[in-house]
Amino acid sequence: MLVFAYFTLSSSNQYLELVLVISMDFVLKGVFVLSLLMVSMKSQVDARYRHWSNDQKKSIFEAGEDLVTNLPGQPSVDFRHYAGYVTVNEKNGRALFYWFYEATTFADKKPLVLWLNGGPGCSSVGYGATQEIGPFLVDTDGRGLIFNSFSWNTEANLLFLESPVGVGFSYSNTSADYDILGDDFTANDAYAFLHNWYLKFPSYRNRIFYIAGESYAGKYVPELAEVIHDKNKDPSLFIDLRGILLGNPETNDAEDLKGIADYAWSHAVVSDETHKTILESCDFYSDDPWSNNDCNSAMVELYSQYDEIDIYSLYTSVCIGNNSSGSQDKSTLLTAKSSTKMLPRVMGGYDPCLDDYAKSYYNRPDVQKALHVGDGISLRNWSICNMTVYYGWSDRKASVVPIYKKLIAAGLKIWVYSGDTDGRVPVLSTRYSLSSLGLPIKRAWRPWYHQKQVGGWLQEYYGLTFATFRGAGHAVPIFKPSESLAFFASFLSGESLPSQR
Amino acid sequence: MLVFAYFTLSSSNQYLELVLVISMDFVLKGVFVLSLLMVSMKSQVDARYRHWSNDQKKSIFEAGEDLVTNLPGQPSVDFRHYAGYVTVNEKNGRALFYWFYEATTFADKKPLVLWLNGGPGCSSVGYGATQEIGPFLVDTDGRGLIFNSFSWNTEANLLFLESPVGVGFSYSNTSADYDILGDDFTANDAYAFLHNWYLKFPSYRNRIFYIAGESYAGKYVPELAEVIHDKNKDPSLFIDLRGILLGNPETNDAEDLKGIADYAWSHAVVSDETHKTILESCDFYSDDPWSNNDCNSAMVELYSQYDEIDIYSLYTSVCIGNNSSGSQDKSTLLTAKSSTKMLPRVMGGYDPCLDDYAKSYYNRPDVQKALHVGDGISLRNWSICNMTVYYGWSDRKASVVPIYKKLIAAGLKIWVYSGDTDGRVPVLSTRYSLSSLGLPIKRAWRPWYHQKQVGGWLQEYYGLTFATFRGAGHAVPIFKPSESLAFFASFLSGESLPSQR
Incomplete structure (x- = not known):
């Protein structure tokens, strides 16, 4: 060889x-x-x-x-x-x-x-x-x-x-x-x-x-x-x-994609016509849904609608600085691979402005020295996402649902949460994926509360707890820091989230 | 008689x-x-x-x-x-x-x-x-x-x-x-x-x-x-x-209701199970969808999920004052009639706190006198919504779609807009209703811009223009005052909304 x-x-x-x-x-x-x-x-x-x-x-x-x-x-x-x-x-x-x-x-x-x-x-x-x-x-x-x-x-x-x-x-x-x-x-x-x-x-x-x-x-x-x-x-x-x-976890490619499409439509990001084409032409469960030209172009159309809003947080403003490349990069990321089998899976964050601040901080010599990255003279170039890694990803599980099943059987505690204003890994995607587990419901859908407001909704299955965060984008704790911390404490203690104001 | x-x-x-x-x-x-x-x-x-x-x-x-x-x-x-x-x-x-x-x-x-x-x-x-x-x-x-x-x-x-x-x-x-x-x-x-x-x-x-x-x-x-x-x-x-x-107009009862159900589900307000029951049991086009017990109880369940959030603005906090009756009133309004043929159609506003301020102001003797309501001594009791009127409504058109057709044929300018975070008359309801008009598309779905951000999306039909407001609740101008004014100016001038940043 x-x-x-x-x-x-x-x-x-x-x-x-x-x-x-x-x-x-x-x-x-x-x-x-x-x-x-x-x-x-x-x-x-x-x-x-x-x-x-x-x-x-x-x-x-x-x-x-x-x-x-x-x-x-x-x-x-x-x-x-x-x-x-x-x-x-x-x-x-x-x-x-x-x-x-x-x-x-x-x-x-x-x-x-x-x-x-x-x-x-x-x-x-x-x-x-x-x-x-x-x-x-x-x-x-x-x-x-x-x-x-x-x-x-x-x-x-x-x-x-x-x-x-x-x-x-x-x-x-x-x-x-x-x-x-x-x-x-x-x-x-x-x-x-x-x-x-x-x-x-x-x-x-x-x-x-x-x-x-x-x-x-x-x-x-x-x-x-x-x-x-x-x-x-x-x-x-x-x-x-x-x-x-x-x-907001990627879980099952087919269901994640179906969720992206249905979410974009129901959140008024794409037209009825585009959504109808997707429903009729996309078989997300096939090995290559993009071989269907109608599906392919409808999904390209869908991603193009996300070009100039923040797919990770539908209702916030995007960062428009002197250099608007952030937005452009995101667009490129979203569409670049849509004609290949593998749809792009972009990064976990959402605000190109915050990303820039992080880049600036972690590329300071004194910061790198303090973090024991180097001697403070020869710098490592730190970036928040390495796109070579992203594009070169060579081994990817289409679904981790079988692993969920294995871990549930082993008695591990599994909690899944979803910020419900994220278009990238939407709450619908996660619900489709969890639904495919076929778990019996232990306690039905209900609101959970934090500081007298509805933090989101909650459904407890035997083996898994699912919660939404109302009005939170992809990276939930950025949007709901206090709610997220309370949620994390509940996860650790194993206690249910408050079901009353 | x-x-x-x-x-x-x-x-x-x-x-x-x-x-x-x-x-x-x-x-x-x-x-x-x-x-x-x-x-x-x-x-x-x-x-x-x-x-x-x-x-x-x-x-x-x-x-x-x-x-x-x-x-x-x-x-x-x-x-x-x-x-x-x-x-x-x-x-x-x-x-x-x-x-x-x-x-x-x-x-x-x-x-x-x-x-x-x-x-x-x-x-x-x-x-x-x-x-x-x-x-x-x-x-x-x-x-x-x-x-x-x-x-x-x-x-x-x-x-x-x-x-x-x-x-x-x-x-x-x-x-x-x-x-x-x-x-x-x-x-x-x-x-x-x-x-x-x-x-x-x-x-x-x-x-x-x-x-x-x-x-x-x-x-x-x-x-x-x-x-x-x-x-x-x-x-x-x-x-x-x-x-x-x-x-965010009520237009066609059947499609408005279907939109409420699909929107509540896709926005993570109700469970997959409740939505499935609605899909299977509710015939919103019948004279009395509530005669089906499954449909009836699923819709009651749906409204109960809206009890403690603001149905008119999904992602904002509700007013929780010393007197929490606002929330309670709203809940009563939403559910009171769900077992009758006519689903409740509640008021156009959304913030019980703002409502209280208005009530206080318009019940002042000096305000009433200045507005030529009375002499400033014998007061009229002003309330923002008269529930006797609401409950006693005796004549209601199930659909104004036929009127739309008539007015379009007469050459009137018709613009419809929809704040897309409203659960009461959701963007899906409006799209279902407009879709039933079967109008040819003049210019396909695209974003419109205001102050360099995407204000929402726009579709121009021959005879009607439809626009969404991204992240706006039921009473759009409260949420998006600057965008709304620009939109209103476009409506009056008949010019398209900006399609570039």
């Missing part, structure tokens, strides 16, 4: 130019074998540390070198936070960047929650930590941070991972790695990351653990949960995973 | 207690004959004034006694406004209250626009003038008025009518009138009002004329337009009606 690769990695824009002739099956198999080897090797390492796992007092010292002490613009806080790299594959030089915030109180008693953003290709630091649920949000002038009093680390120890390599600060020294990114690769590297991260933070080794995420992490989260569930058969690898939490 | 009526009219709460045994066909026929007589009489009176109609300079003096000069809390303005009564039936003592604002500039050149709110039973003064498109909005402490720089009287002379009798300050001295209120009665009285109003304002007699309104005025506006169109065959009665403008 011939493998020939030429690449340049520009440090100024992190753009990968790849001219690559490669035998894909070889690479995929290779990655699989490497992953297994890696996980196997790590499991031996982990075993050495298992006797430390109950000694929580020691934990804070293990990762001392990753402690963040002088982050520019950071508000003063009572909790510690850590950032840095965890190597997931020594041979190829793959290292994932994390940012970990201890809980604000009783950190040693609270669970550990891993947060993942999607894309594929987008940064959990840039979205989750910086714009949504982390304690420090970038302020709108890009010069510092503001404190988020609705940070989810009031309820849990909060771990943000930039995943897979190519995303944010995460990298590989082996260029071929970038060409084989996909769902399995991501799950296996995230699994390796977890075990190696526990080496730095052994007091969390046996801590109650949850995985949360949104958007394309709707795939990542169950996929990683499945790997953990499967590996847990080996007691030396056991991770105390109790559940998963998914926000 | 036996007619027996007993009534009390309480001045403290304007609540009509009617114990009425009456032969309905007699009354309806009587009203019809009276209406014809009245119109006929007025036409003779009108004819006397026709030679004045081109003398615009005289106009401002004709209604001098209705000039409003000392309205409490009114901001200083450069235009005149008039308020008072116009008798529509002398024998029965029926008089309708109006409030008329000259255009801010070039009043003698600009068209005359009549604005109607719906209910039935709700006040155009309380909603249209006070909360939406008038120059003076009540402020939130109920003590005065604030200036609305997006008032539609920057583009037209603006006439608000409280219609029919029983609404706002409008009254009849004949109690039996209150028992025969309905669509035709309303249209005929409004027609009589117009001719008699022209006697006060003769310079407007031949002015270009439009009728606008929202919600249940979706019935009133075409119905009045039809009366005018029909009567215009008599040159002495001619009114220069050029078009109608309808916002």
